Amino acid sequence: MNLLQTFHDARVRDLVWVMAAPGLMSESVAADFGVPDAVCRDALARAMPQLLELDRHPAPLHDWIAARSSHRLGRYFEALLEYWISHLMGGQLVAANLPVKAGDIVIGEYDFLWRDAAGVLNHWEASVKFYLQVDVAAGLAGYVGTFTRDRLDLKFGHLRDKQLKLAATPAGMAALPDAEEAVSAHALLKGWLFYPYGEAIVAAPEVSVQHLSGWWLRWGETPFTPPSGLHWKVLPRLEWFSPVMSQNLEGLQTGANFSAALATHxxxxxxxxxxxxxxxxxxxxxxVTRGFVVPQDWNLRNT
Known part of the structure; x- marks a missing residue:
């Protein structure tokens, strides 16, 4: 992700991260429905002149994000992805967050419908996730979210078995611009996976070998001995995507002060x-490093 260091505006850097970050799942596992990393890299390369110009004059992206009330992490991710499709893909956005109804009941939603330069109608389902591995033997089920009962195996299955098959349902077809038109459905599942602090990473075989990773530990239970010379920052949720860059020490803490702040928290x-x-x-x-610090009573199974 050294490419990200080229960009100075944090929002533009996050946009580039959305485009450049590898998917969480192995492409062999998601071969039939995942957006390949190579497709994202090619799109990024074609858009590089526009992105560099946007970094110099980022107001259009800032205004775009502000207009979409992107205060939640998922909505922020969707706003960036919508900007990518609308401005940088060379195609046309047809709809975003389009509800699908059976009568008066909403049964699903198209995250993004867009037509590429060849005229093909694409359906993209998009999600960004941050999971902690709590059980290496459990495979994908061993990756859980911090605040919810979310698990990687459940998310993966929901994308594959339900969300991407929406256009094949009667209600899904009825919501399309043309119910007879073929739809190319693909998923983007990006984010970070976190592994027990101080232990070797043993990823589930279905996970991409290129996935972004960090560590996690329980405060007060696992000794935390980070390298000396680092300064630390607690990341607000809207700063979770791209690696942090700062031109000064504002908002950063030394190791001792940071540990004291964590103890107080x-x-x-x-x-x-x-x-x-x-x-x-x-x-x-x-x-140079990132991780989740959780309380001692955090429920490993999130049940």
């Missing part, structure tokens, strides 16, 4: 935190 609040450690490179502080 977990004495008062049980919310997991995503944190990043930054090292200096010239005049820029750049993220």
């Amino acid at each position: 977990f004495a008062m609040d049980g919310a997991p935190l995503l944190v990043a450690g930054l090292a200096t490179t010239g005049n820029t502080w750049q993220e």
